[in-house]
Amino acid sequence: MINLQNSTPEEIRQLIREGNLKSPTSGMANGFLQANLVVLPKDMAFDFLLFCQRNPKSCPLIDVTDAGSFTPVQSAPTADIRSDIPLYHVYRDGKLTETLTNITELWNNDMVAFLIGSSFTFEEALVNNGIPIRHNDEGINVPMYKTSIPTIKAGIFEGPTVVSMRPVAEKDVVRAVQVTSRFPTVHGAPLHIGNPESIGIDDINQPDYGDRVTINDGEVPLFWACGVTPQAIAAHVKPPFMITHAPGHMFITDIKTEEVGVI
Amino acid sequence: MINLQNSTPEEIRQLIREGNLKSPTSGMANGFLQANLVVLPKDMAFDFLLFCQRNPKSCPLIDVTDAGSFTPVQSAPTADIRSDIPLYHVYRDGKLTETLTNITELWNNDMVAFLIGSSFTFEEALVNNGIPIRHNDEGINVPMYKTSIPTIKAGIFEGPTVVSMRPVAEKDVVRAVQVTSRFPTVHGAPLHIGNPESIGIDDINQPDYGDRVTINDGEVPLFWACGVTPQAIAAHVKPPFMITHAPGHMFITDIKTEEVGVI
Known part of the structure; x- marks a missing residue:
């Protein structure tokens, strides 16, 4: 695998756009904010925007496009939302019906794209504090789980909160809380x-999304709210299209991680 | 004037609801989050919600009601948005047409209420750090100014950012930045x-809203984004009703200020 941790967001988006990169983006473009994507028709956009406002831990909004626009003007003005993500999921009536590398053919002028901060963003800050990221070291995807923590309902949107998990050595737990607290816009x-x-x-070894990672003796699982929450919500409320x-x-934005650090 | 700094939010809201309190709320219900209000018809609510998302410094959202509901469920479930604020402004086609102490008669099932964090909230933290609040000491309203800093447009909403100003002694400027940085949800x-x-x-002695305060020698004016911004926007874009x-x-919420401190 090519090492993309020092590539620019635009370089990586171009690789993706041209079909040359289809893997998870954890560890890429260090120093830049990564984002989850949700695309909905305009008539569901108010409810979803309200859902994000009410659930800022799982759905911290980075950018929202104008209806029909596939350009995230605030976060990556040279990007194209329809082609610059390695892999997309299409849900119809709450069921995952297609997994695509490009959604240009599905796009229409009625669509609104929401970019939600990703916890991949703060992983670099953890590493810089001497806290390793297990799923990166094991070369797999972060494990994610549906929880019993409910989200706050907004319009049609309601359902369980999804979390990502990273095992952290006991001695580093306090520091991991401090480091990630600086970045509320990425959970x-x-x-x-x-x-x-x-x-x-029920079973930490059976994540609902992503891969199982090793948890060593003396390590504590830490759980962060996850931008995959809207996908669990989709399964729950079954919107016609998403x-x-x-x-x-x-999606890798042009926003520098340090710019969104709160202090 | 009765001292209301140690009263509970509900006690103060009741005084207001019964018509017994009509003054600015700075310095009241210490320890609780105060909020600006914007009420709009549902058909403008998506654009305004998006405007807040794009302008989080001037419009940090605390709570948004469901259409028709006058109960801010997340922030003050026993309150009534229509009666629990000392003074309301009604704008028609962008012009201030009425100043009322109660808006119950104007309310209808199509309305959405937005509560936006107020900088009054962090004044107590400044005082606790030995930084006095001039407008409170002088018993007047905080001075507010329209600026040349543009907001980011969303739908019909665009216009200038409004700021509040507090004079701070040179030696306290760094600490004032640190203290208020902890509270992004109140600017x-x-x-x-x-x-x-x-x-x-152009003239610090002529605020666009609120009152002029004394700036002493050796003091620096500090400017915070202000939740009055939507009122300047209203004058600019002239929505039919707001x-x-x-x-x-x-509006004084039941949310404890410390609960929204980021770290």
Whole structure:
């Protein structure tokens, strides 16, 4: 695999756009904010925008396009939302019907794209603090789980919160909370530390999305709210039509991570 | 004047609801988050929600009601948006047409209420750090100014950013930045420090809203993005109908300020 951690967002988006990169984006374009995608028809956009406002831990909004526009003007003005993500999921009536590398043919003038901050963004800050990222070291996708933590309903949108999990050595847990607290626009501090069952996860070795990672003795699982939450919501409320990124396959913005650090 | 700094939000809202309190709310219900109000018909709500998402410094959303509901469920479930603010402004076609102490008669099932964090919230934190609040000491309303800083357009909404100003002793400027940075949901860090002309304010002694305050020798004016911005926007884009709070006359929520501190 080519090392893309020092590539620019535009270089990586171009590789993706030309069909030369189809893998999860964790660890790529270090220093730049990554985002989850949700595309909905305009008539559902107010409810979803309200859902994000009410659930800022799982759905921190980075950018929202004008209806019909596939250009995320605030976060990556040279990008094309329809082609610059490695893998897309198409949901019809809540069922995943297509997995595509390009959604240009599905796009129409009625669509609104929402970019939601991704926890991949703060992984670099954890590494810089001496906290390794297990799924990157193992070369796989981050494990994600549906939880018993409900989201706050807005219009048709309601359902469970999804979390991502990273095992952290006991001695580093406090620092991991501090480091990620600086970045509320990419999920911020963990939602939960420790016992998976307390938040409705029965088997830590069977993630609902992504891959299983090793948890060593002396490590504590830390759970962060996850931008895959809208996909669990889709399965729950079955909107007629919705497009998302495939879990782990993010949109890389031009926004520098440090610019969104709160202090 | 009765001292209301240690009263509960519900006690103050009840005084207001019963017509016994009509003054600005700065310094009241210490420890609780105060909010600006914007009420719009549902057909403008998506654009305004998007405007807030794109302009989080001036319009950090605390709560948004479902269409027709006058109950801010997330932030003050026992409150009534129509009666619990000391003074309201009604705008028709962008012109301020009525100043009312109750909007129950104007309310209908098509309306959506937006509560936007107020900088009154972080004033207590400044005081706790030894930084006095001039307008409170002088018993008047905070001075607010239209600036040359544009907001990011969303649908029909666009126009100038409004700022509030507090004079701070030179030695306290750094600490004032640090203290307010903790509270992004109530405008967070200042937008600007020092020279008013750099942000299009010609005369610091003539605020566009609120009152003039004394600036002593050795003090620096600090400017924070202000939730009155939507009122300047209203004057600019002239929506057919819009209700807001009167500047300085806020809605007091049940949310503890410390709960929204980012770290």
